[in-house]
Structure formats: C-alpha cells, structure tokens
Amino acid sequence: MRYLITGATGLVGKEIVSLCQANGIAVNYLTTSRDKIISNENYNGFYWNPSTGEIDDNCFKGVSKIINLAGASISKRWTKKYKRKIISSRINSLQTLYNAINNLESHDIKSIVSASAIGVYPNSLERYYDEHEKEVDNSFLGEVVEQWENEVNRFKAFEIIVSKIRIGLVLSKKGGALPQMAKPVEMYAGAAFGTGKQWQSWIYITDLARIFMFTAKNNLKGIYNAVAPNPVSQNKLIKEIAKALEMPLILPNIPSFVIKVILGEMSYLILSSQRVSSKKIEEDGFIFEHSNISSALESIYQKKSSKESNRINLF
Numbered sequence: 001m002r003y004l005i006t007g008a009t010g011l012v013g014k015e016i017v018s019l020c021q022a023n024g025i026a027v028n029y030l031t032t033s034r035d036k037i038i039s040n041e042n043y044n045g046f047y048w049n050p051s052t053g054e055i056d057d058n059c060f061k062g063v064s065k066i067i068n069l070a071g072a073s074i075s076k077r078w079t080k081k082y083k084r085k086i087i088s089s090r091i092n093s094l095q096t097l098y099n100a101i102n103n104l105e106s107h108d109i110k111s112i113v114s115a116s117a118i119g120v121y122p123n124s125l126e127r128y129y130d131e132h133e134k135e136v137d138n139s140f141l142g143e144v145v146e147q148w149e150n151e152v153n154r155f156k157a158f159e160i161i162v163s164k165i166r167i168g169l170v171l172s173k174k175g176g177a178l179p180q181m182a183k184p185v186e187m188y189a190g191a192a193f194g195t196g197k198q199w200q201s202w203i204y205i206t207d208l209a210r211i212f213m214f215t216a217k218n219n220l221k222g223i224y225n226a227v228a229p230n231p232v233s234q235n236k237l238i239k240e241i242a243k244a245l246e247m248p249l250i251l252p253n254i255p256s257f258v259i260k261v262i263l264g265e266m267s268y269l270i271l272s273s274q275r276v277s278s279k280k281i282e283e284d285g286f287i288f289e290h291s292n293i294s295s296a297l298e299s300i301y302q303k304k305s306s307k308e309s310n311r312i313n314l315f
Contacts, residue, residue, distance in 0.1 A: 002026040002062040003216065006093060007069030009036060011175040012115070012167075015209035016067060017043070019315060023213075028059050030070075050092035055100045060107055065216045068094065068114040068152070075177065078140065078266045087144055094151040101158060111161035113216045114152040118166045118201055118225060120145035123272040125197055130277040131166075131223040139268055149223075163215050168227035168276060172205035173300045178241075185242050190249050194256040196235035198273035201227040204290035204299070213315040214286050227276045229291045234270075237293065244297035 003020060007013045008029035020027050026042040037045035046059035050070065070093035072085050094114070101107060119141030121129040136142045149164050156162050170176045184190045203211075203226050211226045232240070235253075242249045259267045278288070290296040 001064060002028060003065045003067055004028045004030070004059055004063040005067045005069065006030045006097070007071070007115075010069060011172060012170065012205070012208060012212075013069050015205055016069075016212055019209050019213050023315070026062070028061075028063055030055070030059055048096060050089065050096045053092075053096050053099060055096050057100055057104065060101070060104060060109065062108070064108050064110050066097065066109060066112040067212055067216060068097070068112060070094075071115065071148075074117075074141070074144075074266075074269065075180075076266075077264060083140060087147060090144070090148045091151050094148075094154075098151075098154055101155075109158070109160055111163065111216060111219055112152065112155050113163045113165060113212055114148075116149055116152075116164040116166045116223070117141065117145050118168050118227065118274050118276045119272075120149075120166065121274045121276060123268075123274070125199065125273050125275075128275050128277060129225075131225060131280050137272075139272070140265065141268065141272075161219050161221050163220055164223045165212060165215065165226045166223060166276075167208060168201040168203050168225070168231075168274075170205055170208055171202055171296055171300060174205070176205075178300070181238070182241050182245060185238070185245055185247050185249070188247070189251060190238055190242055190247065191251040192234045192238045192253045193259055193270045194234070194253065196233060196238070196253050198234050198271060199231050199275035200234055200237050201225075201231040201274055201276040202237070202293065202296075203228050204288075204296045207288050207290055210289070210315040211281060211286060214281075217315065218284070220284060224281045225276050225278055226281070227278050228288055228293075228296070229278045229282070230293065231275050232293050240293050240297050243294070244301045 003025055008017050017027055028044050030048045031045050034047055046056040048055040072089040120136055122135050122137045136146050171178050208226050256271055
C-alpha cells in the first residue's frame with residue numbers, strides 16, 4: 001500500500017509519515033523544494049510547484065490514497081497579500097492535483113483525505129457544532145474553509161471518495177500554537193486572551209495524525225471534525241498549561257482591544273469561539289488516546305510512558 005502526502009514535511013505531515021512507516025505503508029510525498037527530495041523504497045519525494053501547476057506525474061504511481069495537508073500557515077499577520085497566499089496555496093495545490101489526475105491515462109486512487117478547519121463554524125459562546133452545520137462563519141477563516149472544501153469536492157468527478165478533516169487547535173511541543181502560548185507562561189507573563197470564555201476545541205497531535213490515517217484506511221466519506229471530545233475555555237486552557245509547566249499565573253487577562261492592536265485581523269484566531277463535537281468520528285469507531293486537556297498537556301511536557309509510546313502508532 002502506498003499513500004501520496006502533500007505537506008509531508010510539516011508538523012502534522014511528519015506525524016502521519018511516522019504512522020505510515022510504523023504500519024508498513026509506503027509514502028510518496030510532494031515538495032516545492034528539490035533539496036528535500038529523498039528517494040528510497042518506502043519514502044519517495046517528488047517535485048511540484050502549485051503556483052504554476054507543475055507536478056511530477058510519477059508521484060501517483062502505485063498510490064491508492066491521497067492525504068492533502070498543503071497550505072500556507074494562517075499564523076502569520078494577515079496582510080492583504082498574505083491573505084491571498086493563504087487561499088491560493090490551498091486552492092492551487094488541489095487544482096494541481098486535480099489537473100494531474102485528470103490527465104493520467106489510468107490510476108489506482110481510491111480516496112483523498114484533505115485538511116480543513118473548524119474556523120468554518122460561526123463564532124459563538126453558546127452553540128455546539130457538529131458536521132451537519134450549514135452556516136459558514138462571516139470571517140476570513142470562514143471564506144478560506146468554504147473555498148478549500150469546495151475545491152476538494154471536485155475530486156468526486158473521478159469517483160474518488162472525498163473526506164474533509166476539520167482541524168481544531170493542535171497541541172504539540174514541536175510547533176503550532178502551543179509553544180507560543182506556553183512561552184509567556186514560562187516567563188511569568190502568561191494570561192488568557194479577551195474574556196477567556198471563548199471555547200478552544202483542541203486536539204493532540206498524535207490523535208490528529210491517527211484521524212487522518214483512520215479516515216483513509218476505512219474509506220470514510222464526508223466531513224469529520226478533528227477535535228478532542230472535551231473542548232475547554234481559553235481560561236481553562238491557559239490554567240492547564242501553567243499547571244503542566246508548574247508555573248504560576250499572576251497576570252489578568254489581556255483585553256481584546258490590546259490583542260486587536262497587536263495582531264490586527266489575525267486576532268480573530270484567538271478571540272473567536274467554536275465549541276465543536278467529535279461524536280461523528282467516534283461513532284465510526286475512532287478511539288482518542290487523549291480526550292482530557294490535563295492529561296494531554298502532561299503527556300506533552302513530561303516523559304511518556306513506554307505503554308503510551310507503543311500505543312500512539314495505532315489508528
């Protein structure tokens with residue numbers, strides 16, 4: 001079995017590649033850097049340039065599943081130019097894959113599992129969202145996800161199973177938002193943002209990788225939320241980070257207007273609230289390794305037991 005992975009060298013991609021290797025699944029990956037191309041029996045790199053539509057068609061040889069993680073980070077200041085890059089990097093990547101498959105004489109691709117985001121759900125402190133929600137958030141994030149998901153839906157024309165994984169706040173010590181949230185805490189300057197009441201629907205990095213693999217392996221179709229079963233408030237999250245780091249919280253919450261002055265429109269990332277359900281993926285048989293924020297952060301900041309280390313390869 002062989003998977004094609006875009007974004008394989010990123011935070012989530014590396015976790016998925018590790019799971020593939022641990023479970024005997026060969027990987028083809030696409031990279032925009034020729035210097036990152038590695039070729040061996042079970043891990044082969046291929047060049048592509050989504051901005052120009054260039055792609056090495058050899059990347060599809062022997063591939064039965066595609067996992068798409070390509071897209072520029074949303075955690076950089078949202079200038080007009082960078083906002084265009086956030087959208088174009090996602091759309092161009094999918095268009096490049098689509099056009100390449102369309103030009104193949106034949107292929108063995110059965111499904112595509114594409115990253116998406118819970119930012120599509122409207123900002124709310126009261127509502128509890130599942131995958132049946134039709135309303136799209138009236139924000140840049142809502143716009144991004146709507147275009148992103150519409151583009152991946154085009155692959156249905158090939159009679160390929162299409163899955164969209166709406167990702168929440170990813171917890172990892174290796175990158176993403178957590179190290180940036182933990183750094184002020186470690187410097188005795190930790191504090192929640194705004195009222196602190198906004199919901200944070202989070203997921204542990206290994207559980208996120210396992211959801212992608214679980215979805216691909218079982219040919220699941222449609223939208224799935226990739227969030228842990230127990231969302232927490234911003235206040236709770238910061239307190240649990242401090243607890244895991246054994247550091248005190250002595251400062252009051254940072255007012256919303258200060259965050260907006262510092263981050264501009266990007267402040268929406270940390271001030272908006274989405275309480276999101278994981279029930280659908282669980283009903284299809286997925287079992288979370290980390291469903292509690294306290295134990296998840298302890299696992300990140302303390303040495304894992306050998307039992308846990310053996311279990312994270314399962315999906």
